[in-house]
Amino acid sequence: MKFFRYIKNIFLGIWHLLQGMYITMLNFVRPKLTEQYPENRGKHVYFERFRALLTMPHDENNHHKCTACGICMNGCPNGTITVISKMENDPVTGKPKRVLDKYLYDLGGCTFCELCVRNCPFNAIVFTNQFEHSVFTKERLVKQLNRPGSSLAPKPVQKPEVKVSNGNVEGPALHKGQPVPPEKTQTI
Amino acid sequence: MWSFSELTEWIDATLRSLMGDGWALFVEFVLIGVAVLVAYAVLALILIWVERKVCGFFQCRLGPNRVGKWGIFQSVADMIKILLKELIRINRSDKVLFRMASFFVIIGSICTFAAIPFAKGLQAIDFNVGVFYVLAVSSLGVVGILLAGWSSNSKYSMIGAMRSGAQLISYEISSGLSLMAIVVLSGSMQLSEIVAQQADTWFIFKGHIPAFIAFVIYLIAGHAETNRGPFDMPEAESELTSGYHTEYSGIQFGFFYLAEYLNMFIIAAVATTMFLGGWQPLHIAGWDGFNAVMDYIPSFVWFFGKTFFCVFLALWVRWTFPRLRIDQLLNLEWKVLMPICLVNLILMAIVVIL
Ligand code: SF4
Ligand code: SF4
Numbered sequence: 001m002k003f004f005r006y007i008k009n010i011f012l013g014i015w016h017l018l019q020g021m022y023i024t025m026l027n028f029v030r031p032k033l034t035e036q037y038p039e040n041r042g043k044h045v046y047f048e049r050f051r052a053l054l055t056m057p058h059d060e061n062n063h064h065k066c067t068a069c070g071i072c073m074n075g076c077p078n079g080t081i082t083v084i085s086k087m088e089n090d091p092v093t094g095k096p097k098r099v100l101d102k103y104l105y106d107l108g109g110c111t112f113c114e115l116c117v118r119n120c121p122f123n124a125i126v127f128t129n130q131f132e133h134s135v136f137t138k139e140r141l142v143k144q145l146n147r148p149g150s151s152l153a154p155k156p157v158q159k160p161e162v163k164v165s166n167g168n169v170e171g172p173a174l175h176k177g178q179p180v181p182p183e184k185t186q187t188i
Numbered sequence: 189m190w191s192f193s194e195l196t197e198w199i200d201a202t203l204r205s206l207m208g209d210g211w212a213l214f215v216e217f218v219l220i221g222v223a224v225l226v227a228y229a230v231l232a233l234i235l236i237w238v239e240r241k242v243c244g245f246f247q248c249r250l251g252p253n254r255v256g257k258w259g260i261f262q263s264v265a266d267m268i269k270i271l272l273k274e275l276i277r278i279n280r281s282d283k284v285l286f287r288m289a290s291f292f293v294i295i296g297s298i299c300t301f302a303a304i305p306f307a308k309g310l311q312a313i314d315f316n317v318g319v320f321y322v323l324a325v326s327s328l329g330v331v332g333i334l335l336a337g338w339s340s341n342s343k344y345s346m347i348g349a350m351r352s353g354a355q356l357i358s359y360e361i362s363s364g365l366s367l368m369a370i371v372v373l374s375g376s377m378q379l380s381e382i383v384a385q386q387a388d389t390w391f392i393f394k395g396h397i398p399a400f401i402a403f404v405i406y407l408i409a410g411h412a413e414t415n416r417g418p419f420d421m422p423e424a425e426s427e428l429t430s431g432y433h434t435e436y437s438g439i440q441f442g443f444f445y446l447a448e449y450l451n452m453f454i455i456a457a458v459a460t461t462m463f464l465g466g467w468q469p470l471h472i473a474g475w476d477g478f479n480a481v482m483d484y485i486p487s488f489v490w491f492f493g494k495t496f497f498c499v500f501l502a503l504w505v506r507w508t509f510p511r512l513r514i515d516q517l518l519n520l521e522w523k524v525l526m527p528i529c530l531v532n533l534i535l536m537a538i539v540v541i542l
Contacts, residue, residue, distance in 0.1 A: 010524065017509065024246050024508040034250045 051112040052131035054105050056124060056145040063153040064146055066124035068100040072116035080109040081116060100146055107133060108141040190486065193309030220312050224302045228450060235449040236263040238496075239503060246507040270445075273438040278340055281435065285339035290436065290443040292332025297447040297454065299325040304457045305379055307467045307488035318379035319371055322458060323364050326413070329447065330356045333432050336444075340435035348431025351514055355412060355419065358521040362409035365529035369402040369536040370395070370462045383466035388473065390465035398536040403463040405525055405532070407501065410455030412517070414448060417506030419517060456498030460491060464498075467491040 035044060046052075058064050068085040082104040090097040117125055125145065135141060199219070203212035237252070237260060244251025252259030278286065303322055305311040315321050330353060337349020373395050374382045385391075392399050412419040415431075428434070433444040460466060467487035471479045512520070 010528075020508045021504060024504065027248055028242075028245050028504075030248060032245070032248055032250050034248075036250075036253070 046129040046131075048129075050129050050131075051114055051127040052129050053107070053127065053133070054110065054116065054125055054145065055128050055130075056103060057126060058147055058150055059153065062147060062150045064100070064124060064150050065122045065153055066100050066103060066120075066146065067122060067152060068098055069121070071119050071121065072125065075115050075119045077113065077115065078109045078111060080106050082106075099152060103145040104142055105145050106142045108138060191309040192307050196309065220302075224298065224312060228298055228301055229446070231453055232446045232449050233263040233267060235453055235499070236266070236445075238499070239449065242500065242503045243507055246504070267442075270442045271439060275438040275440060276435075278342075278435045281341040282339035285335050286435075287440070289332045289336035289339060290440040292335060293329045293447045294332075294443040296325055296328030296332065297450050299328070300454050300458075301450060303379065304454065305383055305461060305466055306491055307486070310488070311380060314378065314380050317377045319367055319377045319382075319462075322379075323360070323367065326451070326454065327356065327360055329451070336436070337432040340432075342435050344428040344430075344434045345432050348428045348434070352415060352432060354514070355415075355517060358518055359409045359412040359419075359525075362405055362521060362525040362529050363413060365526070365533060366402040366406040366409065367458075367462055369398055369529075369533055372533065372536050373399065373540055379461055379466075383461060383468060386465040386468050388471055390463065390468070390470075392463045392465075395536065396539055398532050398539055399463065401528065401532045402536070403459065405529055406459055406463070407455075407498070409521075409525060410459065411502055411505060412521070414451040414455055414502075416448065416452060417502065418509035418512050420511060452499060452502055453495065456495045456502065457491075459498050460494040464494045465490075 056064050056066060066083075068083055070083050070085075073081045073083045082102075083100065084102040084104070085098045086101040087096045088099045089095070112127070114127060117127060133141075200212070200216065203215055206212070207215070240262065241251040241259070252262035255261040255265050277283075300322055302312040303315070303318060303325070305314075313321070333352045333356070334349050337345040337347075337352070370382065370391055371377055373391060374385050376382055376385070382391075386394070392403055395402070411417055433441055436444060467490050469479075469482035469485060469487070469490050471482060
């Protein structure tokens with residue numbers, strides 16, 4: 001009996017080893033997913049949710065949407081963002097008003113948590129897929145996001161409306177494709 | 189089928205017409221030595237590249253792909269790098285043995301390499317005890333490995349070398365016994381004679397089941413002798429950093445590395461010679477047209493094709509199975525492979541008698 005078990009174990013062992021080899025052979029012939037980076041430069045499509053570089057979109061008239069409220073600066077866990085504001089006289093009302101002077105973003109300190117983008121009430125900043133970041137000195141990692149001479153979009157951005165429908169509270173218009181962050185829906 | 193002996197005889201005749209017999213012989217020895225060394229180095233480079241590429245494919249990667257198209261010059265670049273590396277002196281190591289060990293390993297493997305019949309008429313050493321010679325010289329490597337472990341004054345090397353000694357000496361038995369099965373079948377130990385006998389049918393077909401069993405066991409035991417794949421106990425990166433060659437650097441490490449890859453090739457080549465008909469083309473009795481077509485393929489293509497098939501099998505196994513524990517390894521040899529080999533030898537004797 002013991003002898004038969006010995007023989008049976010040998011064949012069972014061989015069968016299991018062959019199964020393993022079958023699996024690796026499947027891997028061998030499977031098309032490889034490796035992205036050949038410098039060759040596919042500009043051709044490869046990245047996921048929209050891929051966070052690579054914080055940018056501030058400007059429209060054709062060199063207007064951005066940032067009101068220099070500083071929420072992003074205060075919310076950033078790493079102190080990556082510095083919002084420098086200045087006072088300017090509003091051309092319409094003639095009253096002094098706080099506007100953005102410099103929006104400094106230190107790429108070297110950013111962990112790409114995206115808290116700044118989600119907390120901005122005016123959708124003034126977004127993450128893009130531009131990921132080729134390397135520079136030679138640390139200082140060059142600090143980028144100014146607002147373009148020189150840019151200003152706040154003249155039409156005052158609507159105060160974020162809180163719509164109540166079906167008991168669901170909707171926050172301001174969010175970054176495309178993002179789930180509604182719970183802070184904005186629940187804590188009213 | 190074109191034979192390389194025409195070329196070698198022409199060289200021989202030219203040399204003899206130019207100089208005395210003694211000098212001609214001397215020049216031929218030097219030429220053969222150089223040719224063997226060059227073939228050894230080139231094959232090593234090719235094998236390293238193949239290994240890395242195949243390994244990458246098995247792991248769903250692309251492998252080296254930067255140096256040259258598909259990275260074919262990767263191993264050349266590696267060779268240049270390894271030649272430029274410093275040879276580090278190990279404190280309180282046994283200098284002489286330490287230097288000697290790597291030469292033992294590589295000389296053992298070169299000597300085996302020279303005995304392989306690569307193509308029709310292309311064999312440097314053809315003893316009438318060729319199989320015996322191959323087994324004897326290839327086990328010279330164990331001495332080198334033990335010396336390397338002993339002399340480098342490091343516990344990792346020591347443990348690696350001891351394991352390797354236990355492993356290699358055990359697996360020599362199975363590989364020897366499985367080759368004996370073919371020696372029984374062919375009645376000769378001369379490699380050229382063994383190849384010549386397989387002109388009609390390869391021994392793996394001629395020897396029925398026992399030849400097939402011997403082939404599989406030889407591949408397993410040979411794999412274990414090369415310290416690779418699931419049997420890489422002597423190196424066991426995760427336990428022993430890299431076993432017996434932990435302390436080596438530069439080209440001395442390179443020697444161990446080359447010997448490892450070439451031993452893989454040699455095992456595959458011996459398996460090809462003994463079981464798969466060496467450089468003989470595939471002949472099927474009765475299919476004369478088919479046989480004639482097969483004869484047009486040059487003999488070295490047959491040899492390298494079959495050998496690389498065996499090398500591929502070795503790589504496939506290596507990248508599939510996890511490493512064995514040392515006691516499992518020795519159990520496998522002494523409790524499974526060796527008894528099967530002995531029974532197989534008897535079976536083969538019965539097949540030959542019938
Ligand atoms: S992504 Fe996170 S770390 Fe980076 S700037 Fe925004 S809040 Fe700061
Ligand atoms: S980017 Fe948004 S959150 Fe940050 S200061 Fe400008 S408006 Fe405020």
